[in-house]
Amino acid sequence: MTNPKKPFNDVSEHMSKIEGAPMSKPEMGSLPLGIRIIGYVIIGFTALTSLFVIVFGFLD
Numbered sequence: 001m002t003n004p005k006k007p008f009n010d011v012s013e014h015m016s017k018i019e020g021a022p023m024s025k026p027e028m029g030s031l032p033l034g035i036r037i038i039g040y041v042i043i044g045f046t047a048l049t050s051l052f053v054i055v056f057g058f059l060d
Helices: 010-019 035-058
Strands: none
Touching: none
16 A cells, blocks of 8 residues: 555655645644634535425425
């Protein structure tokens, strides 16, 4: 298995060095509290909206 932080080709290594592109996705626990709260609010709002659409769709 390959190391997720090791670049798999020269292009991705160049992106990482020059542009500062991360080699792996950030984990939710490593993000700042404000960004985590915003993410949870957006996900919760989307889930509740979907639930309301399904429930009120059957009531018609």
